[in-house]
Amino acid sequence: MTGEAFLAFLGEYWLSIAAVFCLLLFSAFFSGSETALTAASRSRMHSLENNGDERAGIVNRLIERRDRLIGALLIGNNLVNILASSLTTSLLIGLFGNSGVAIATVVMTVLLVIFSEVLPKSWAIASPDRFALAVAAPVRLFVAVAGPISSLVNGIVRRILSLFGVNLSSEMSMLSAHDELRGAVDLLHREGSVIKADRDRLGGVLDLGELEISDIMIHRTNMRAINADDPPEICVREILQSPFTRLPLWRGAADNIIGVVHSKDLLRALAEPDVEPENLDIVKIAQKPWFVPDTTNLKDQLNAFLRRKLHLAIVVDEYGQVQGLVTLEDILEEIVGDIADEHDLDIQGVRQEADGSIVVDGSVPIRDLNRALDWSLPDEEATTVAGLVIHESKSIPEERQAFTFHGKRFIVMKRVKNRITKLRIRPADDQTPIA
Template structure:
């Protein structure tokens, strides 16, 4: 081999290593590029972003074309390097070629370009997209044949990849992204909770957030107008359900503004009012309605209030637009809200909580992850796991927490102490902490 041929071969090896670095970096950048970011750039008129989106949409073909190009240039560079070193060192050139090419390919064609690409994936992908599009077009027929062979071989082993379906749904991908951003410090806890609450609307039902019938403030339509006006003015709520005859026979909803307008027309004389003319018909919704559907229904009907019924038509409680919005933005309080203390952190790290506090509210306040699939309130979770109505002072351990029943009224758990344990797990156990104490001495 002449000196001219030697230097031409060395120059060709250098060019091939550069091409190998291009293929490696392009593969990393295009697989790591943000599709959401590309979509935004595409909407703003960025043509390269449109090319990147098109390439990412056919990810399997893109990766196949880049791998094909990368292998071609690597194998050709290795062959040329072996030929050059054989002419220089004789038979020992094979060993030298292996060592030298391994080092060059590893450093300059793999680690360096991939590190560069992963540090700026979006910018790198936009820069290489025009050339990569040409590469995919040239190697397209070969890649299609390779894909067919690969699918056939995988099918022999019982693996079917023809569906091309994503493993995670869009909601799960968003939720995972939000949690990851929170772990890395990109989102504060409140921001994570708001986005998570928005994603949960489709999974939650009206019964999960409604005000239970035992806590509803309702008015008796058979009372005198003066008494109804008096109770309505004392109430912190704007909308009040009206019942007649039986406490579960709701006939309408009284709005405070409608009541005030009627009072103004009657010169403040409450006895001149006809309550049935002021009230509006009640709106009943099934308890299995998802919060997303109910929110859309509220917006469509321009209503803020609905009564929740079960499968037998019995009223279970009520739900308002505010109840749904609170699942997204957290507790909404105004100057008329009556705060009911339901969660009290203790110096020892435990939390004393009312049994009626919902699991979701507890998780949000403490950043825990107690399951809420089988129960809505924390008392319901304890009863579900215990498979019994616990006694006072009884202690349960499950999901990595110790639950102590502090107070029970009839069949309801009204107060608990929750202590997070060092080791988390779903092992359930039950023990009696102390012998039952006399009622006068219980907590």
């Protein structure tokens, strides 16, 4: 084709060429808008909306129905891409004949990838908040038009997925706020913006609703309590020598908790005239015990502690049997932790050996070990390290038995009756012989 013929072709089809150019711009708009609106900071948008920014309010309302938003943008993007490709193919067939199909495929692939995908998405991800605010108004208009079609498409998709056993509720949130926040914190920690201690504290707050009292309580076998039938002077001595300010009081049987003695109440009673340890009635100064079920989650229990202004509760199972006790400090430690330095093993019952292995008491909670060592041992089926080994081995292991799971090698060092009291933990690839 000569130059004059080419110019004549352009003059005849300039309108179609301009249409293809405009469609490419629309495609870039849809691609960039999708990236910006899904990557925009929801917290920043809420802050801007509270400060009177109407565009931020539009962004928040669009994000609230994210599946409808993304569906509408994908419909628009595919529509203009297909239309632009069809027009280009028609033009190039008229210019080059049948070979125009192959040429149109190559040309449109290059144009769409560069100018309608990579360029706008890179621009949007570089400043998602600013981009989202800029496109909020036109996107809202388009979603209002294409939204019903998007809802229809989502309904068809849910129907198809249900045939394969995948059920999506139309009211189900596409994202979990806790998972989104946890993922953001983990990402910032990997990038160095959030230190490990802060990541653990934020994770502890998010986990409160998922943990039950039974996961953190002091088991009844480790409870320190006072026998109300002991001579008063012995009770007084045990309370004053105890490192705890509150101690349960039992009578007849260890499961029969009749009160909780506060060391300050004891000191006040001893300060009264003519009161000696020998004639003190320990039951009279004890507070009424508070019993809570072991299935209560930590979030509810924390609120209950704050509401009742109490610091200790006795944990019972569904049959009313005492399982242990939980304190306000136990719950707070799930948030703030009890590690002085993120590189030191400052947990009771955990010791690092010179060979790099970790010697652990069987009663050490898995969550405390994970937090101290930045491990990820599962704590869904067991609360303590010993419980995890028993669960995974499906038996009560003997001393010197070793097991490998979850990337670690667990060696039973000491067992008392049916209780594993001490273990050594090494990396799974450590082939050091069992001592």
